[in-house]
Amino acid sequence: MARMAGRRALLAVPVLLAVTFGVFAIAAASPFDPVTAYAGGAGLTASQETLDQLRANLGVDQPLAARWWHWLTGALTGDLGQSTSLRQPVAQVIGERIGWSALLCGLAFAVAVVLGTALGVLAARRRGGLLDRAVTSVSYALEAAPPFWLGLLAIWLFALKLDVLPAGGLTDTGTETATAGQIATHALLPALVLAVSQLPWFVLYVRQGVGDALEEDPVRGARARGLRERTILVRHALRSGLLPVLTLIGSRVPELITGALLVETVFSWPGVASATVQAATGVDFPLLAALTVLATAAVLAGNLLSDLLYGLADPRVAFDG
Incomplete structure (x- = not known):
């Protein structure tokens, strides 16, 4: 390693x-x-x-x-x-904003991985069933939905119509100090929108991997030995079916960065991605250069993390990349 x-x-x-x-x-x-x-x-x-x-x-x-x-x-x-x-x-601009972007992307990615894995497993258990068709149909629809459109739709529904979540920003109107409660409330909607934009790929990958694993000979042998379906799913199908998802983690980093750029702009989130928009519209090439290096380094680190996780999960894979 x-x-x-x-x-x-x-x-x-x-x-x-x-x-x-x-x-x-x-x-x-x-x-x-x-x-x-x-x-x-x-x-x-x-x-x-x-x-x-x-x-x-x-x-x-x-x-x-x-x-x-x-x-x-x-x-x-x-x-x-x-x-x-x-x-x-430029160092001050990035230092003031990178923490907020990391918070937003981290929350969104965690929700996308956990929820996508759960939905993918549920769909894979009964491939072709009603739940499988519903989950895959929604996933394909979300794949075609731009993150900024999802953000505007979420603002219209949860902020304007239902009035249960703030429409953007980091703090409440007229408040200068950001409390933990305010940050959590304001981060919820953009994090969910960013997570939903990444969710379909995890759902479809998990569904395909786990579904194929359930049809393999070792799983059929486990069923023949009388093991419970839950044991078969957790100990056999999930272990091999989730391996392709580890490679997906690195490949989703560029899309996560692009989605964060759009989501932060829609929700006026004070992160690095929103500063990228200001740098582009202001022809600010020193800031653009630093942000591009930061995004490239994040993509390289994501790919390295995927390879390391895959090697740890499957000992048959050699660390020779």
Whole structure:
């Protein structure tokens, strides 16, 4: 495990370098001017000399390779640059928001895994039955539903019609201090929406894996020996049927990040994903570069976690990736 983790860490270095260089290459080729976005309305009346000085202050007058190398060397020492859209150091922007994003994504992923596993097992026990058809039909429908649409629908139903949950934000209106109760109440709806957007894949994977495992010869032999159906399901079918789900954990990380970006924007959740939208609309390439590296690192870590879990669950698999 340690050797595989070390190899993956070494392979991640060129990947992250390529990703950061790609961000700056896109910035150089982009028709959007970060100086104009930074100056706002004042840039319309500013002189060319002022704009040139501002361009030099922001460092966007340098060649592509020089800008990328300057950012990279600074990032290695902890200096990720200055966010032009939020007027804060990039490290401070990420530090203030990453905890809220981790909370939202962690809650959503846990709900999706637990609920998806339970529904998938129930559907697999009677494949072709009424419950199986209902669960799979809803899962396929949710696969086609964009997270932002689910978020707007949830706000309309639970916040506007039923008035049982807040529509967004982190605290109640007029409150400056965030209490644990307020955070839990405000996190419930966006976490559930994000979980529902990830739920169908876990349901369908578990249903397929457990259903196939129930038809294997060892399970038939266990039934012939008179073992109870619950024992067969827990000790035999679940053990082999859930192995494909472990690989799904890593592959869902990119979708989880994308879904979080949309959900945080809809619910005004103060996380990293919502800052990505501000960085994109404000042509804030230093912040975009740091957030892209963070998202890439999360995807690489998710894939590594999947491989490690699969190897631990199935001793026949060697840690040679």
